[in-house]
Amino acid sequence: MKAEAYSNWIGTWKEGSGSIATKTPTVKQQPFSYASRFEGAPGANPEELLAAAHAGCFNQALANNFGMIGLTADSIITRVEIIVEQDEHNRPSIARSHITVEAKVAGASEQQFADCSERARAHCSISRILTCEITMAATLHG
Known part of the structure; x- marks a missing residue:
């Protein structure tokens, strides 16, 4: 591919x-x-595309992780924020990617959700190419 x-x-x-x-x-x-x-003016930016790619990749990895333990997600809603800051040389640099995920997964325990989410955060293919910090807030809905 x-x-x-x-x-x-x-x-x-x-x-x-x-x-x-x-x-x-x-x-x-x-x-x-x-x-x-x-500066927040209208128009596209590469970091927005990276955020979309990271969100989509994370969602598929999370769904796969649920499947590996016999669960199927009813819904996974993910928002990724790519945070750009100035580095030590005053250059714009991607400082971190923050994942916020909410999911509804029938039969999933909080521990299963936490384990699957963490595995997706650390191992989806976009996460693996990023060298910045990747943080996450995950919420399982009953």
Whole structure:
């Protein structure tokens, strides 16, 4: 399997602009700039795409972990926040990824949910490539 995405850029780091797109029609030429990436202006940013990828990857890993112990999720809702901070050289760097997950899984105990969630946090393929801290808040609904 191979996933592809594309980006173009024209101009300087702070005054320039570009776009981000995926090979599939999932993300079609979304504009982005310094302002959309670091100042909250309208437009896309790479960290938002990383957050979406991490949330989706985590959800599949969590569902797989439930399946390995004979459980099926009724629902898994995950939000991932990618936190960007300045590093020691005053460069923007991804400092951490925070996962907030709520799930409804018939028959799951709190311990099973905690174990499956932690395993997904630590071992989904996106988590494994990130070198930043990955934190989590997990809630099992009855």
